[in-house]
Amino acid sequence: MLKSAFGKQKLIPIPDSREYMQSTEKDVGREKCPSCSRRVSELELKENHKVCPECQYHFSMTAWERIHFMADPDTFQEFNSDLRSINILDFPGYDEKLESAMKQTGLKEALVTGQCTIGGYPVILGTMDSRFMMASMGSVAGEKVCRAVEKAIDLKIPLILCTASGGARMQEGMLSLMQMAKTSAVLDRFHQQGLLYMTLLTNPTTGGVSASFASLADIILAEPGALIGFAGPRVIKQTISEILPADFQKAEFMLKHGMVDKIVNRLVLKDTVESLLRLHLGGKNG
Amino acid sequence: MVKRHFDYEEKYKNLQGKFEELQELSKNLQFDLTNEFKLMEKKMKDIRDNKYQNLTAWEKILLSRHQERPTVRDYIEFIFDDWIEMHGDRCYGDDRAVIGGIASLKGIPVTVLGHQKGRGTNENLHTNFGMPHPEGYRKVERLILQAEKFKRPVLTLIDTPGAYPGVGAEERGQAGAIAQVLMTLCSLKVPIISAVTGEGGSGGALALAVCDRLLMLSNSVFSVASAEACASIIWKDAGRAEEMASALKLTAQDIKDLGIADEIIEEPMGGAHKDFETMAKKLEESLVSNLKELLALESHELNEQRYKRLRQIGRFQEN
Numbered sequence: 159m160l161k162s163a164f165g166k167q168k169l170i171p172i173p174d175s176r177e178y179m180q181s182t183e184k185d186v187g188r189e190k191c192p193s194c195s196r197r198v199s200e201l202e203l204k205e206n207h208k209v210c211p212e213c214q215y216h217f218s219m220t221a222w223e224r225i226h227f228m229a230d231p232d233t234f235q236e237f238n239s240d241l242r243s244i245n246i247l248d249f250p251g252y253d254e255k256l257e258s259a260m261k262q263t264g265l266k267e268a269l270v271t272g273q274c275t276i277g278g279y280p281v282i283l284g285t286m287d288s289r290f291m292m293a294s295m296g297s298v299a300g301e302k303v304c305r306a307v308e309k310a311i312d313l314k315i316p317l318i319l320c321t322a323s324g325g326a327r328m329q330e331g332m333l334s335l336m337q338m339a340k341t342s343a344v345l346d347r348f349h350q351q352g353l354l355y356m357t358l359l360t361n362p363t364t365g366g367v368s369a370s371f372a373s374l375a376d377i378i379l380a381e382p383g384a385l386i387g388f389a390g391p392r393v394i395k396q397t398i399s400e401i402l403p404a405d406f407q408k409a410e411f412m413l414k415h416g417m418v419d420k421i422v423n424r425l426v427l428k429d430t431v432e433s434l435l436r437l438h439l440g441g442k443n444g
Numbered sequence: 445m446v447k448r449h450f451d452y453e454e455k456y457k458n459l460q461g462k463f464e465e466l467q468e469l470s471k472n473l474q475f476d477l478t479n480e481f482k483l484m485e486k487k488m489k490d491i492r493d494n495k496y497q498n499l500t501a502w503e504k505i506l507l508s509r510h511q512e513r514p515t516v517r518d519y520i521e522f523i524f525d526d527w528i529e530m531h532g533d534r535c536y537g538d539d540r541a542v543i544g545g546i547a548s549l550k551g552i553p554v555t556v557l558g559h560q561k562g563r564g565t566n567e568n569l570h571t572n573f574g575m576p577h578p579e580g581y582r583k584v585e586r587l588i589l590q591a592e593k594f595k596r597p598v599l600t601l602i603d604t605p606g607a608y609p610g611v612g613a614e615e616r617g618q619a620g621a622i623a624q625v626l627m628t629l630c631s632l633k634v635p636i637i638s639a640v641t642g643e644g645g646s647g648g649a650l651a652l653a654v655c656d657r658l659l660m661l662s663n664s665v666f667s668v669a670s671a672e673a674c675a676s677i678i679w680k681d682a683g684r685a686e687e688m689a690s691a692l693k694l695t696a697q698d699i700k701d702l703g704i705a706d707e708i709i710e711e712p713m714g715g716a717h718k719d720f721e722t723m724a725k726k727l728e729e730s731l732v733s734n735l736k737e738l739l740a741l742e743s744h745e746l747n748e749q750r751y752k753r754l755r756q757i758g759r760f761q762e763n
């Protein structure tokens with residue numbers, strides 16, 4: 159039921175970045191590519207998995223778009239969908255922010271987790287949605303990551319997390335910071351089982367998420383152009399007041415500096431992930 | 445305007461000076477004011493006591509960053525015997541914002557790690573204001589694994605505004621270095637005790653705070669990000685840092701109430717810098733007694749407890 163509701167939602171064009179918002183009325187149904195400025199029709203974008211046909215710019219995917227893209231059709235079963243954030247610190251405005259994020263996205267939190275198959279291989283898959291309060295990690299995201307990891311340990315199957323996050327959910331104070339330690343603890347147990355953990359870093363992966371579970375995978379993939387780093391570029395600019403390198407903190411920069419295994423174009427992402435699964439698990443599809 | 449300095453002690457000193465002047469002057473008077481003076485003095489003390497018992501979160505932040513606040517090195521040199529500092533990550537360099545080494549705590553060999561802030565501009569430039577780069581976290585990683593090999597407990601002292609946000613730090617993998625330390629600490633087979641002695645800032649502080657016991661000095665703070673940063677990001681107004689400090693629930697008492705800190709070590713009147721020796725002795729006592737308890741546990745028990753301790757952190761609704 160829940161799933162079909164999201165399925166419907168998928169058809170409604172959802173603005174993913176500020177550039178979308180600025181489009182004028184005559185451009186309805188056509189998105190302006192932030193990289194090459196070409197107007198891309200909704201259908202074109204959808205058929206090309208939200209990659210600009212002109213310049214290969216990777217538009218953000220929502221959590222469910224990502225799931226439908228990665229998982230074999232009709233195999234994804236979500237779990238822990240009922241976990242919701244609470245305003246434990248009585249932080250001013252947090253309830254309202256959660257409310258509007260839920261309304262805007264149809265999600266209860268920024269992270270969706272579940273089980274599915276990819277290329278026939280059973281995996282635990284998690285995706286994050288940057289429209290939901292910049293996919294900041296609070297108690298719920300931390301708990302959902304942990305439960306996903308535990309499920310993968312239980313079932314002895316690989317874990318794949320597609321990350322996107324602006325960092326810790328400040329409105330939950332230290333409880334949110336501690337999720338970095340909590341997810342690391344559970345992942346340590348996962349690794350002791352000899353199981354495969356892969357992350358796909360998508361735009362943006364920064365702060366507490368990059369400094370915990372996103373970086374603790376056996377294999378770290380990244381989408382082209384994704385912003386990846388610990389501190390946000392704005393903070394760095396303020397601190398050092400220097401001009402930053404042009405590709406600073408982009409996936410390509412991180413690859414150059416040895417921080418990610420591979421940058422994968424979305425159009426071959428599924429093939430790459432399937433090959434990696436096959437190389438670890440063996441079997442068919444050869 | 446956001447208050448930038450904690451100046452109550454200055455005020456108190458001025459008040460006391462004036463009071464003494466008044467007492468001196470009154471000697472020439474015909475009548476005896478001794479009782480009145482006693483009352484006044486008591487009142488001054490009461491107001492001061494009251495002030496320190498009711499510091500706001502922002503005042504605690506200012507105290508935790510106080511110029512004269514003892515640094516981690518001060519504590520190490522006072523508390524431990526035979527402190528031998530170890531340098532470098534064996535890969536890139538030696539980060540002076542994080543110090544580490546081996547020492548003896550009441551005859552028990554331990555590995556000690558901590559953030560090092562400086563006093564004054566020169567020292568702070570040398571230690572980068574206690575803000576580590578990735579090589580700092582890789583030094584930590586190296587020394588905690590060494591501690592495990594030789595079955596030495598690990599003690600960490602926390603005092604940092606956060607990990608350094610800069611080009612070099614990003615180029616050398618700040619995020620990955622912190623994440624790796626977090627994960628290594630989770631499964632380390634020796635006891636880990638952490639104490640926040642000053643500022644506990646963000647992930648850069650957390651990397652030294654995955655432990656079996658978290659102690660906090662009473663005016664220390666521990667926060668997801670600095671109050672200034674949170675105010676400018678969430679409210680787009682860095683000027684509201686004082687208000688943000690209260691909203692973030694970052695004082696030692698808040699952190700204990702959230703079930704993250706285990707013990708608060710009361711600071712002397714006016715803050716740790718007012719009576720360093722008393723403060724350091726108190727911290728030493730707490731470290732010793734907590735370490736004794738932890739050393740009584742088998743390594744697998746220790747691990748299980750640490751895991752449970754971390755695993756249960758977080759509050760949410762499920763239905």
Ligand SMILES: [Zn+2]
Nearest residue numbers: 191194210213
């Ligand atoms: Zn384009």
